[in-house]
Amino acid sequence: MEEISNIGIIEYRNIIKAISDNYGIDFSHKSFTAFVRSIERAMVLNNIRSTDSLISTLTTNKNFIHRFISDISIEETEMFRDPNLWIELRDNIIPQYIRKGSNIWVPEVTSGDELITLTIVLRELGVLEHVKITATCFGRNQVDIIKEAAFPLKKMEVNIANFNRYSANSKFSEYYEEKNNRAYFDRELLRGVNIKQFEFITDEPPQNNHLVLYRNKMIYYNKRMQNSIMSKITDSMAMGSIFICGVKENLESSNNEKSFVLINENESIYKKTN
Amino acid sequence: MSYKAIIIGGSAGSFQVITKILANLPSGFDIPIFLCLHRLKHVRTGFEEALSIKSTLPIIEPYDKQHIRPGKIYLAPANYHMYMELGNTFSLSTEPPVNHSRPSIDLSFFSAAYTYKNKLVGIILSGANKDGALGLKQVKLAGGVAIVQSPDECQVKTMPTAAMAATSVDYVYTTDQIISFLKRM
Numbered sequence: 001m002e003e004i005s006n007i008g009i010i011e012y013r014n015i016i017k018a019i020s021d022n023y024g025i026d027f028s029h030k031s032f033t034a035f036v037r038s039i040e041r042a043m044v045l046n047n048i049r050s051t052d053s054l055i056s057t058l059t060t061n062k063n064f065i066h067r068f069i070s071d072i073s074i075e076e077t078e079m080f081r082d083p084n085l086w087i088e089l090r091d092n093i094i095p096q097y098i099r100k101g102s103n104i105w106v107p108e109v110t111s112g113d114e115l116i117t118l119t120i121v122l123r124e125l126g127v128l129e130h131v132k133i134t135a136t137c138f139g140r141n142q143v144d145i146i147k148e149a150a151f152p153l154k155k156m157e158v159n160i161a162n163f164n165r166y167s168a169n170s171k172f173s174e175y176y177e178e179k180n181n182r183a184y185f186d187r188e189l190l191r192g193v194n195i196k197q198f199e200f201i202t203d204e205p206p207q208n209n210h211l212v213l214y215r216n217k218m219i220y221y222n223k224r225m226q227n228s229i230m231s232k233i234t235d236s237m238a239m240g241s242i243f244i245c246g247v248k249e250n251l252e253s254s255n256n257e258k259s260f261v262l263i264n265e266n267e268s269i270y271k272k273t274n
Numbered sequence: 275m276s277y278k279a280i281i282i283g284g285s286a287g288s289f290q291v292i293t294k295i296l297a298n299l300p301s302g303f304d305i306p307i308f309l310c311l312h313r314l315k316h317v318r319t320g321f322e323e324a325l326s327i328k329s330t331l332p333i334i335e336p337y338d339k340q341h342i343r344p345g346k347i348y349l350a351p352a353n354y355h356m357y358m359e360l361g362n363t364f365s366l367s368t369e370p371p372v373n374h375s376r377p378s379i380d381l382s383f384f385s386a387a388y389t390y391k392n393k394l395v396g397i398i399l400s401g402a403n404k405d406g407a408l409g410l411k412q413v414k415l416a417g418g419v420a421i422v423q424s425p426d427e428c429q430v431k432t433m434p435t436a437a438m439a440a441t442s443v444d445y446v447y448t449t450d451q452i453i454s455f456l457k458r459m
Contacts, residue, residue, distance in 0.1 A: 031357075031359070031365045031367075032359055032360065032365075033357040033359060033365060033367070033384075033385045033388070034357065034365065034367045034369065037367075037369060037381075074367075074368065074369055075370070076368070077353070077368050077370075077376075081353070082318070083316075161316070162316070165316070216368045218338065219338040219339075219365060219366045219367060219368070220367070222339075223339050223363075226339070246338075246366075246368075247318065247351075248335070248336075248337050248338055248351050248354055248366050249337065249338050249366075250337050250338075252337070
């Protein structure tokens with residue numbers, strides 16, 4: 001593992017300014033430590049050895065930004081992370097709150113682990129074809145990555161263990177094929193999913209959502225941006241709809257807290273009531 | 275020297291050491307303590323409760339962006355990395371494991387060293403891998419105090435030994451000596 005970087009606060013601000021000046025993309029609202037690590041990771045992947053060199057590459061090579069955005073994105077950890085949440089979705093939330101024609105929004109998809117998990121749960125309940133799912137992602141390259149639905153085999157051990165905690169009655173292996181060291185998931189799972197690029201600051205979110213699944217993404221933003229994102233999400237949701245964030249994320253002290261009631265504290269499941 | 279934070283990393287064989295330390299801290303101890311301990315990632319509950327049984331101070335698994343308060347013990351949650359940020363808040367992360375670990379001791383120590391600099395005490399306890407060695411080195415480089423549990427006393431000495439190889443630690447202490455050190459702070 002590389003040792004701690006030399007990216008101090010001044011270099012950090014210079015990098016953010018270079019991206020903003022050249023591409024109009026604002027990263028000033030990122031959570032500091034994780035974003036520094038993301039920048040360092042992108043530098044290692046692209047063999048860039050100093051922040052000056054990174055800024056110069058960002059400024060002179062206009063195609064590099066797409067690669068950079070892809071390299072700084074943080075993959076979702078695993079499928080069926082927190083199996084109890086997916087059990088709760090299967091047994092209670094979806095039967096109670098999702099109807100034919102319901103809209104589901106999964107914002108900021110990166111590697112697609114959570115999206116695939118959701119589609120498997122919906123298929124097992126027989127409702128996948130009857131709902132409209134929109135999955136949005138930040139980078140241009142990510143749309144294709146998500147559509148490919150291919151995951152490194154080394155991630156499958158934990159995925160299988162999680163799935164077995166989720167379900168004793170079905171086989172996870174029915175959903176994918178192993179090929180070239182990757183697990184290719186059934187493309188039919190994503191057939192009806194609208195996968196598109198989306199940016200919280202500038203774009204209009206899909207509207208009238210009945211379920212928004214947004215787990216472990218807010219952690220990468222500062223509190224101010226979290227509030228601004230939650231305002232957009234709240235406005236996009238139908239009355240009585242469901243919002244789910246990560247088990248260690250919550251809406252406490254959020255500007256939008258009053259719009260929700262917490263209906264499952266262990267799994268961070270909220271219902272929009274206001 | 276007044277310290278602003280204490281960070282403790284441990285793995286195999288550290289649980290009893292931690293519980294003994296937590297049981298012996300004075301109830302008015304007001305420096306926040308961060309615990310980054312290797313744990314089963316799919317078992318979310320039980321660890322905090324087990325550590326709480328004998329602890330004189332409240333133990334909290336922080337939420338993302340929760341404020342850091344004096345007089346509290348903070349435990350890195352299962353399957354998240356835990357960072358201490360400038361401005362006295364936590365942030366959590368689901369980045370890939372480091373040293374096969376999430377939470378990673380190195381990453382927590384790095385962020386604490388960056389935030390608290392020479393006002394930090396870092397302690398590495400018993401454990402079976404090298405996680406924490408570079409983190410403790412960073413604590414030392416930032417001007418903080420580096421302590422390891424005496425390898426002779428450890429159930430598994432790999433972790434403190436690796437830390438001692440990575441940096442010149444300030445103190446090699448038994449559990450009782452660690453407790454005395456903390457009480458004098």
